Amino acid sequence: NNGIRRPKGYVVSYHANPDMEKMHFGPKHPMKPWRLTLTNKIVLAYGMHEAMDLYIPRAATPQELKEFHREDYIDFLQRVTPADNTWDPESRTYAYNTADDCPIFDGLYNYCSLYAGASLDAARKLTNHQSQIAINWSGGLHHAKKTEASGFCYINDIVLAILQLLLHHPRVLYIDIDVHHGDGVEQAFWSTDRVMTLSFHKYDRAEFFPGTGALDDTGPLNNASPGAHHSLNVPLHDGIEDDQYIKLFQDIVRPCVRTYQPTVIVLQCGADSLGGDRLGCFNVNIKAHGACVAFVKKFNLPMLVLGGGGYTARNVAKAWAYETSLCIGAEVHPNLPVHTPYLEHFGNEKTLFPKLDSTERYANKNSRVYLESVVMGIMEQLRYLQG
Numbered sequence: 001n002n003g004i005r006r007p008k009g010y011v012v013s014y015h016a017n018p019d020m021e022k023m024h025f026g027p028k029h030p031m032k033p034w035r036l037t038l039t040n041k042i043v044l045a046y047g048m049h050e051a052m053d054l055y056i057p058r059a060a061t062p063q064e065l066k067e068f069h070r071e072d073y074i075d076f077l078q079r080v081t082p083a084d085n086t087w088d089p090e091s092r093t094y095a096y097n098t099a100d101d102c103p104i105f106d107g108l109y110n111y112c113s114l115y116a117g118a119s120l121d122a123a124r125k126l127t128n129h130q131s132q133i134a135i136n137w138s139g140g141l142h143h144a145k146k147t148e149a150s151g152f153c154y155i156n157d158i159v160l161a162i163l164q165l166l167l168h169h170p171r172v173l174y175i176d177i178d179v180h181h182g183d184g185v186e187q188a189f190w191s192t193d194r195v196m197t198l199s200f201h202k203y204d205r206a207e208f209f210p211g212t213g214a215l216d217d218t219g220p221l222n223n224a225s226p227g228a229h230h231s232l233n234v235p236l237h238d239g240i241e242d243d244q245y246i247k248l249f250q251d252i253v254r255p256c257v258r259t260y261q262p263t264v265i266v267l268q269c270g271a272d273s274l275g276g277d278r279l280g281c282f283n284v285n286i287k288a289h290g291a292c293v294a295f296v297k298k299f300n301l302p303m304l305v306l307g308g309g310g311y312t313a314r315n316v317a318k319a320w321a322y323e324t325s326l327c328i329g330a331e332v333h334p335n336l337p338v339h340t341p342y343l344e345h346f347g348n349e350k351t352l353f354p355k356l357d358s359t360e361r362y363a364n365k366n367s368r369v370y371l372e373s374v375v376m377g378i379m380e381q382l383r384y385l386q387g
């Protein structure tokens with residue numbers, strides 16, 4: 001069994017509902033739920049399922065979704081069908097921003113309630129102490145707002161899961177390594193000091209979605225608000241490399257944990273920060289992406305591990321399968337097991353760690369001096385929290 005055993009001293013739970021994987025956003029849409037099928041096939045082929053507690057979570061109820069989202073928005077998602085044309089000529093928009101990026105497709109409500117249900121299930125396993133690391137690769141949809149869809153996200157499962165964790169935990173640290181800014185989570189907890197949000201992302205106000213997440217975007221400007229200095233952002237340029245990304249991540253996350261002293265960590269592992277991603281623009285390899293997960297795990301705090309973006313499916317699946325192995329502390333062979341279903345889908349790259357092709361590389365626009373200034377900016381914010 002590839003030498004994969006249950007980890008000693010802690011439990012990893014894996015929350016996955018296969019009904020999610022059949023969903024389609026539409027023919028040209030970059031978000032492909034079947035990347036989850038590919039991920040699970042690799043996880044199973046390595047035998048990692050024997051080292052974890054597996055759950056097929058139920059869908060979240062409308063009532064559970066309304067813990068964050070406004071009632072009329074949830075009612076709309078429940079009702080709406082692809083045939084409905086909900087264009088509002090007055091505001092010249094579609095209802096609740098459901099168009100293009102966030103289309104209405106068959107089974108949309110089912111899809112939303114399933115990924116949200118999985119994140120809630122995972123959070124509950126942590127608060128029950130039935131699990132120390134809970135994984136939901138179908139979650140991590142960080143752009144959804146209280147009253148509207150945004151950037152391929154309809155329900156903010158992260159906010160719902162954090163609200164669940166806050167019933168039992170005084171301080172939650174949210175870390176987001178998706179290439180996009182985690183704006184929906186930041187906005188939801190903007191004015192509280194019980195959640196610290198920290199997003200690493202490509203930042204370009206005019207050219208890259210969603211255009212928020214500057215270094216000086218740190219919470220309410222009024223220092224009397226508890227949320228002041230509790231939203232942290234790490235704006236990056238194209239082409240960041242493995243060693244730079246790992247060092248930056250560690251140099252920032254270490255002092256955040258030391259200063260804020262969270263009692264639980266939520267890690268959004270969006271895989272569009274990998275090199276070769278269809279929408280991303282970094283040169284980060286799977287080992288370096290995984291090094292972030294391994295680094296967070298070392299704090300030995302309960303951890304909720306979520307997916308997010310990731311638009312080159314074969315790389316997403318490899319990264320999340322590898323990160324699953326890091327969570328259980330298993331060493332996996334770098335070659336995919338020969339009996340991996342869909343192995344033909346990986347072409348000539350039958351390794352977990354494909355080399356970034358030179359044609360996929362972005363010119364690195366992140367100088368050493370720039371990255372040092374970003375670390376200094378974060379340290380400056382943390383100084384406000386030392387009382």
Ligand code: ZLS
Nearest residue numbers: 028029030100101141142151152178180209272308309310
């Ligand atoms: O973080 O850049 C945008 C917004 C637009 C350009 C695209 N058009 C369709 C709408 C207006 C300014 N949207 C981004 C959203 C990225 C969301 C990332 C989610 C996450 O990874 C978490 C899951 C965007 N980038 C690329 C597209 N949208 C996009 C590309 C291709 C298509 C096909 C389907 C739809 C319309 C044509 C679409 C969107």
Ligand code: CA
Nearest residue numbers: 176178180200
């Ligand atoms: Ca991010």
Ligand code: ZN
Nearest residue numbers: 178180272309
């Ligand atoms: Zn993204």
